[in-house]
Structures are given as C-alpha cells and as structure tokens.
Amino acid sequence: MEHTLLLNTSVLLTLMIILTPILLPLTSKNFQNSPTTITHTVKTAFLMSLVPTTLFMYSGSESITSHLEWKFTTNFKIPLSFKMDQYSLMFLPIALFVTWSILQFATWYMSTEPHITKFFSYLLTFLIAMLTLTTANNMFLLFIGWEGVGIMSFLLIGWWQGRAEANTAALQAVLYNRIGDIGLILSMTWLALTMNTWEIQQAFSHTQAPTLPLLGLILAATGKSAQFGLHPWLPAAMEGPTPVSALLHSSTMVVAGIFLLIRTHPLLASNQAALTLCLCLGALSTLFAATCALTQNDIKKIIAFSTSSQLGLMMVTIGLNLPQLAFLHISTHAFFKAMLFLCSGSIIHNLNGEQDIRKMGSMQKILPTTTSCLTIGNLALMGTPFLAGFFSKDPIIENLNTSYLNTWALLLTLMATSFTATYSLRMTVLVQTGSTRMSSTTLTNENNQAIINPITRLALGSITAGLLITSYTLPTKTPPMTMPMSTKTAALLVTILGIALALELSNMTHMLTHPKQNTPLNFSSSLGYFNPLTHRLSSTNLLHTGQKIASHLIDLSWYKKMGPEGLANLQLMAAKTSINLHTGLIKTYLESFALSILIIILSLH
Amino acid sequence: VGQRAMAAYLTHQQRVLRLYKKALRHLESWCIYRDKYRYFAVLLRDRFDKNKDVKDMVKATQLLRAGEEEFWANQHPQPYIFPDSPGGTSYERYECYKIPEWCLDFWHPSEKAMYPDYFAKREQWKKLQRESWEKEIKQLEEETPADGPKTEALPPARKEGHLPPLWWQYVTRPREIPM
Numbered sequence: 001m002e003h004t005l006l007l008n009t010s011v012l013l014t015l016m017i018i019l020t021p022i023l024l025p026l027t028s029k030n031f032q033n034s035p036t037t038i039t040h041t042v043k044t045a046f047l048m049s050l051v052p053t054t055l056f057m058y059s060g061s062e063s064i065t066s067h068l069e070w071k072f073t074t075n076f077k078i079p080l081s082f083k084m085d086q087y088s089l090m091f092l093p094i095a096l097f098v099t100w101s102i103l104q105f106a107t108w109y110m111s112t113e114p115h116i117t118k119f120f121s122y123l124l125t126f127l128i129a130m131l132t133l134t135t136a137n138n139m140f141l142l143f144i145g146w147e148g149v150g151i152m153s154f155l156l157i158g159w160w161q162g163r164a165e166a167n168t169a170a171l172q173a174v175l176y177n178r179i180g181d182i183g184l185i186l187s188m189t190w191l192a193l194t195m196n197t198w199e200i201q202q203a204f205s206h207t208q209a210p211t212l213p214l215l216g217l218i219l220a221a222t223g224k225s226a227q228f229g230l231h232p233w234l235p236a237a238m239e240g241p242t243p244v245s246a247l248l249h250s251s252t253m254v255v256a257g258i259f260l261l262i263r264t265h266p267l268l269a270s271n272q273a274a275l276t277l278c279l280c281l282g283a284l285s286t287l288f289a290a291t292c293a294l295t296q297n298d299i300k301k302i303i304a305f306s307t308s309s310q311l312g313l314m315m316v317t318i319g320l321n322l323p324q325l326a327f328l329h330i331s332t333h334a335f336f337k338a339m340l341f342l343c344s345g346s347i348i349h350n351l352n353g354e355q356d357i358r359k360m361g362s363m364q365k366i367l368p369t370t371t372s373c374l375t376i377g378n379l380a381l382m383g384t385p386f387l388a389g390f391f392s393k394d395p396i397i398e399n400l401n402t403s404y405l406n407t408w409a410l411l412l413t414l415m416a417t418s419f420t421a422t423y424s425l426r427m428t429v430l431v432q433t434g435s436t437r438m439s440s441t442t443l444t445n446e447n448n449q450a451i452i453n454p455i456t457r458l459a460l461g462s463i464t465a466g467l468l469i470t471s472y473t474l475p476t477k478t479p480p481m482t483m484p485m486s487t488k489t490a491a492l493l494v495t496i497l498g499i500a501l502a503l504e505l506s507n508m509t510h511m512l513t514h515p516k517q518n519t520p521l522n523f524s525s526s527l528g529y530f531n532p533l534t535h536r537l538s539s540t541n542l543l544h545t546g547q548k549i550a551s552h553l554i555d556l557s558w559y560k561k562m563g564p565e566g567l568a569n570l571q572l573m574a575a576k577t578s579i580n581l582h583t584g585l586i587k588t589y590l591e592s593f594a595l596s597i598l599i600i601i602l603s604l605h
Numbered sequence: 606v607g608q609r610a611m612a613a614y615l616t617h618q619q620r621v622l623r624l625y626k627k628a629l630r631h632l633e634s635w636c637i638y639r640d641k642y643r644y645f646a647v648l649l650r651d652r653f654d655k656n657k658d659v660k661d662m663v664k665a666t667q668l669l670r671a672g673e674e675e676f677w678a679n680q681h682p683q684p685y686i687f688p689d690s691p692g693g694t695s696y697e698r699y700e701c702y703k704i705p706e707w708c709l710d711f712w713h714p715s716e717k718a719m720y721p722d723y724f725a726k727r728e729q730w731k732k733l734q735r736e737s738w739e740k741e742i743k744q745l746e747e748e749t750p751a752d753g754p755k756t757e758a759l760p761p762a763r764k765e766g767h768l769p770p771l772w773w774q775y776v777t778r779p780r781e782i783p784m
C-alpha cells in the first residue's frame with residue numbers, strides 16, 4: 001500500500017520540479033533563469049524519477065491518477081489524468097537523462113548565442129509537453145502534449161530565423177505534423193462518439209474497432225514519426241541547432257507517434273489489416289530512409305535518415321503486434337542516437353561549422369573521446385551483440401523471421417539492416433580515419449567538461465541500457481525460442497554483409513577511376529525524387545485549380561454562360577436550326593400554318 | 606584601381622575560367638581523397654591547356670559549349686558548398702542578430718544613461734553625417750550618367766575635406782558574425 005503513495009508522490013514531485021523554471025520567474029521578481037539552473041533542475045528531476053522507476057521494477061506497482069480537472073469555464077475542462085504504467089515509468093528517467101546530457105552539452109554548444117536562456121526555456125517547454133504526452137491517461141491531454149511538441153519543434157527548428165532554409169524547414173515540420181493531426185482528431189472523434197470517453201482505461205479495453213479510427217491513428221503516427229509519405233520534414237529539421245536535433249528529432253518527439261500506437265495497441269491487436277499496414281509502411285520507411293542515407297554527405301543528415309530508418313523499424317514492430325519490444329527499441333535508441341548527435345555537434349563546432357564529411361578525416365587523432373563515443377554509438381546502432389541496440393533490434397528481426405507475416409516486409413527490413421551497417425561504416429571511415437581533409441589551421445579543443453561528461457554518460461547508457469532494461473522488466477509476450485541457426489543469426493549476418501559492402505566501396509573510392517553519376521546514386525542523392533514531386537506538383541495543381549475556379553467559375557460561368565451569353569447562345573442555336581424554314585415561299589408558310597393548327601386541334605382534343 | 610567595371614556580358618576568358626573553377630570544385634566533391642583529386646585535376650588542366658591557343662572564336666565558343674554540356678552531365682548531385690556561402694549550412698544564420706544602428710536612437714533615456722560617452726560620441730558622428738549628406742548627394746548626382754548608373758561601385762571623395770558618398774551605411778554595417 002505504501003508503494004502507491006510513494007510512487008504517486010515521487011512522480012508528481014518530478015513533474016513539479018520540471019515546471020519550476022517556468023513558474024518561478026512568473027511568481028517572484030528576483031528570480032532569473034540561467035542555462036546552468038535549468039540543467040541542474042533537469043538533473044534533479046532525473047534523480048527524483050529514478051524512485052518511481054525502481055519502485056515499479058521491484059513491486060510491479062502501477063498507478064493511475066484520474067479526475068483532477070482543470071476547469072476553465074463551465075463546459076471546458078482539461079482532465080489531468082496521469083497513467084504511470086511500465087511505458088511512462090520507463091520513459092520518464094530515460095527522457096530526463098538524455099535531456100540532462102543534452103542541456104549540459106548545449107551550455108557549451110550555444111555559449112556564443114545571445115538568447116541562450118530563451119533557448120533553454122524552449123527546450124524545457126518541449127520536455128514538459130513530451131512528458132505530458134507520455135504520462136497522459138486521457139486522449140485530450142495526450143493531444144495537448146502532441147500539439148505542444150509540434151509547436152516547440154517549429155520554434156526550435158527555426159531558431160536562427162534569419163535563415164530562409166530554417167524557416168521553410170520549420171514550416172515543413174508543422175505542415176506535415178498537421179496532416180498527421182487530421183488522423184488523430186479523426187480517431188478522437190470516433191472515440192468520443194462511440195465510447196463517450198477519452199480515458200485510455202475505458203476506451204481501449206474494448207477490443208474490436210472498425211478500421212477507420214485505426215487508420216486515423218496510423219496517419220497520426222506517419223506524420224509525427226516520419227514514416228514514408230510524410231517523411232521529408234525530418235531531414236529538413238536538421239536546420240535547427242544540434243541540441244535540438246539531438247533532443248527532438250532523435251530521442252523524444254519523433255517517437256511520439258510510435259508511443260501513440262503503443263498506448264492504443266489493444267485496438268490494433270485485433271485488426272489484422274491495420275497491423276499489416278503498419279508492417280508494410282514501416283518496412284518501406286526503413287528501407288527508403290536507409291537508401292537515402294547511403295549517399296548523404298552532411299553528417300547530420302546521415303544521422304537524421306538513420307533515425308527515420310529506426311522509426312520505420314519501430315513501426316514494423318508495432319505491425320508484429322509487439323508493443324513492448326517497440327518501446328524497448330525506443331528506449332535504447334534514445335541513448336545512442338542522442339549520443340551520435342552530440343558527437344557530431346562536437347565535431348561540427350570544433351571544425352568551425354563544417355558539416356560535410358568530405359572535409360573531415362582523421363578525427364580519431366584530433367578528437368579522441370568524441371570519436372570513440374561515435375564508434376560506440378555506431379556499433380550500438382548496427383546491433384552489435386550485447387550493446388544496447390542488440391537487445392531491441394535482434395528480437396525484432398527474430399520475431400519478424402519466425403512470424404508468418406509478409407515476407408516482402410521481412411526482406412525490406414533485412415536490406416535496411418545491412419544498409420544501416422553500410423552507411424554507419426561509411427560515416428565512420430570518412431570522419432575518423434584516413435588523413436585529414438580539413439583546413440590545418442583550425443584549432444580543436446574537446447577538453448571541456450561540458451562536452452566530455454554528457455557524451456561519456458550517454459556512451460555508458462548505450463552500452464548498458466539494453467541489458468539493464470531487459471533484466472528488470474518482464475516481457476508480456478513470450479519471445480520465439482526455437483529457430484534455425486541461420487534465422488537466429490540473420491541480423492548479424494546481414495550486418496556483416498553491410499560492413500563488407502562498405503569496406504569494398506571504400507576501397508573503390510581509393511582507386512583511380514573517375515566517379516560519375518548513375519541512376520542509383522541519383523535516386524539516393526535526391527532522396528527518391530519525393531521532395532520535388534510532392535512539394536511542387538501538388539501545390540501547382542492546387543493553385544491552378546484555384547485560379548480556374550476563381551477566374552472561370554465565377555467570372556466566366558456565372559456571369560456569362562449562365563446569364564446573358566448563355567441565353568444568347570441558346571437563341572442562336574434555335575435560330576440556326578429554324579432558319580431553313582424561312583424560305584420565302586408561300587407553300588412553306590401554308591404548310592407550317594396547317595401543321596400548327598393540326599397540333600392545336602389534336603392537343604385540345 | 607586597375608579594375609574594370611562589370612559589363613552586361615561575360616568575356617570568353619571569364620566564361621572559360623568560370624567553367625574551369627566549377628569543374629574543379631565538382632571534381633573535388635567527387636574525388637574525396639586528395640591524391641586521387643590531384644590526379645584527375647591535373648588531367649583536367651591538361652585538357653584545358655590543349656585548347657588554350659585556339660584563335661578562332663567560333664571554334665573556341667563551340668569548345669566552351671561542349672565543355673559546359675559535359676560539365677552538366679558529370680556534375681555532382683550534392684556539390685560541396687562552404688558553410689558560409691549561399692546554400693551552405695551556416696549561411697545567413699546570424700541574420701536575425703544583425704540589427705540596424707538606428708535602433709540605438711529608440712533606446713529609453715535611462716538605458717542611454719548607462720553608456721554616456723558612447724552616446725555623446727554618437728551624437729557627434731550623427732552631426733557629421735547630417736552635414737556631409739548634402740555634399741554626398743550632390744557628388745552622386747554630378748557623377749551619375751544621364752541614363753542611370755553603369756556600375757554598383759560608389760566613387761571616392763573628390764574634394765578636400767569631403768567624405769566618400771554613402772559612407773554612413775558602410776561604417777555602421779553589422780558585423781559578419783554579430784556576437
């Protein structure tokens with residue numbers, strides 16, 4: 001019994017600690033926020049959040065707090081109901097840990113920024129919205145968190161608002177997320193109409209659902225988690241500063257869509273059509289993103305496409321009806337992806353803003369700690385045995401292999417896994433090894449606690465997180481135990497194949513053959529031609545249709561054709577047909593008289 | 606000093622040199638390793654040098670056109686762009702911090718009182734600018750030809766004690782990296 005009180009208290013205390021830097025400057029006059037106070041706040045909140053997580057691990061106690069309502073008017077209230085189950089209790093410390101490391105890194109990275117406190121407050125607001133989303137027990141509160149992370153993403157991507165590409169990227173993020181929101185609102189409406197509730201307990205205990213609201217939820221996840229079709233905003237979101245990319249677009253915001261599907265999985269579990277759609281969509285996204293990552297030369301874009309690919313893999317896991325495994329992948333992915341972004345941020349800043357891997361080389365000698373952690377991150381990403389990624393990626397591939405579902409999805413996912421190894425190795429080779437291709441006058445210095453501590457902390461997390469999480473949580477479904485040796489080692493084999501491919505290609509780049517454009521290179525470099533096709537074609541068609549409606553429909557049709565001109569045309573047509581009758585001969589006129597009198601007599605009869 | 610003004614068209618020499626530089630930059634994007642790049646760069650230079658002494662302009666223009674088409678076919682889809690160049694990753698990044706200097710006039714007097722000598726000196730500079738404005742405009746009106754200026758370059762000050770035209774805009778321009 002005492003567990004529940006302690007659990008509830010510590011969770012609410014954690015959430016209140018996070019809210020302090022936002023609320024205190026409003027209440028007291030003398031309190032000024034600063035980057036270090038915000039970092040220490042998040043660190044305190046992380047340590048506090050370890051209490052409920054350990055309680056959950058050792059006693060299995062979950063908690064639901066319902067019916068605290070924030071009444072605005074008589075009819076409009078926000079139901080503050082929080083659900084502390086295994087997903088939100090595990091996500092809370094992981095998100096806080098990653099955010100703490102990123103904020104500490106950002107004190108160095110953004111130190112020359114004039115509005116650094118505003119930047120940190122934006123990141124904190126984003127964190128609050130994300131935690132609202134994950135701990136929400138009510139779809140309305142989840143929607144508030146959902147929109148909150150979307151808005152903060154817009155503000156943070158366009159942080160340097162003088163830059164045109166940053167503004168277009170921020171708009172792109174908002175618009176693509178909006179299209180996904182249509183789906184979410186559709187599902188929420190269906191829930192409100194049929195179940196008359198938005199509470200997750202009541203709504204999702206019902207196990208049968210028609211396909212339409214599930215399609216809405218999948219559309220929402222496609223928009224937020226950048227699946228194929230609504231994916232272009234994620235690579236474009238790299239216009240924001242690196243801490244933003246590390247926090248939002250790798251660990252926390254983009255997993256919100258997958259998190260939604262995990263929360264609503266009781267509805268999805270019975271509908272095989274929706275599950276198959278998730279599976280195929282995820283497989284397509286993961287392969288497409290991995291293909292695009294192969295030829296990118298900007299280090300942040302490579303990691304962005306890698307994120308997109310892993311999100312596709314999470315969607316595949318949802319399609320296999322394994323929400324807990326998807327959540328495990330979210331947790332382990334957060335660690336090594338945030339670390340990859342922080343390492344790339346350290347490299348970029350040390351090279352004075354250089355982001356192109358063609359101008360980096362031999363970073364191992366210049367920035368040893370950063371590159372060691374980059375290597376650890378890449379190994380974890382590839383699913384090296386017993387690092388963090390292995391505990392989540394390998395079971396996904398094993399489950400995919402031993403299930404009786406879509407073979408095509410299986411093939412795509414395996415290809416994407418090997419491409420993951422290829423582009424990770426390409427990035428490693430071009431950035432870390434060889435002789436240096438950067439300007440020899442740049443001074444590099446990574447010997448700053450604000451860089452080393454976060455990166456090594458996250459490296460420790462990448463190595464141990466998988467083991468720790470799987471040791472202390474009980475699986476809800478039994479994993480497949482028996483399978484042939486080839487199936488068991490399938491993921492490892494394709495990864496080794498990908499590494500061999502990368503090594504062969506890097507050998508070829510040293511040989512003296514003049515490189516040329518070819519079709520696969522062009523497809524991959526221009527991101528599958530998706531961006532120009534959708535951004536230009538659909539908008540020009542829409543604008544043309546609008547112009548036709550404005551000019552032709554109103555002006556031409558209503559004012560001319562329906563009115564005077566149309567009438568005149570009708571008259572002219574009638575006159576032209578009857579002009580042959582006006583011959584001038586009396587016989588014709590007498591015949592027409594007789595005909596009309598006959599018709600009148602007959603009709604009166 | 607010694608510079609030609611820009612004309613409305615490019616000379617043949619300018620076009621050939623631009624093609625050569627573009628080709629070298631794209632070659633650098635293709636051949637990442639320096640020794641391989643140097644090998645192909647030397648071959649490219651040799652191709653340009655072979656046709657260096659062609660005196661027939663028709664043939665030279667045809668060669669240039671063929672070269673441009675070959676460049677278009679062989680260009681790199683993601684050429685290397687320096688971070689501060691247009692299209693680069695940190696181009697215009699600090700544009701939002703480049704505030705014009707007339708905003709200083711809108712400061713509250715209590716804020717201006719925090720930097721008294723700076724604002725006093727600024728008043729002197731502004732007085733100088735007001736005095737020399739008429740003379741700058743007069744000089745520009747005299748020196749501009751009747752059908753509009755031929756070039757964007759501003760002329761220097763011609764008379765003793767005058768300041769160059771539009772000097773205030775140049776002197777109060779924001780810093781490149783305004784931090």
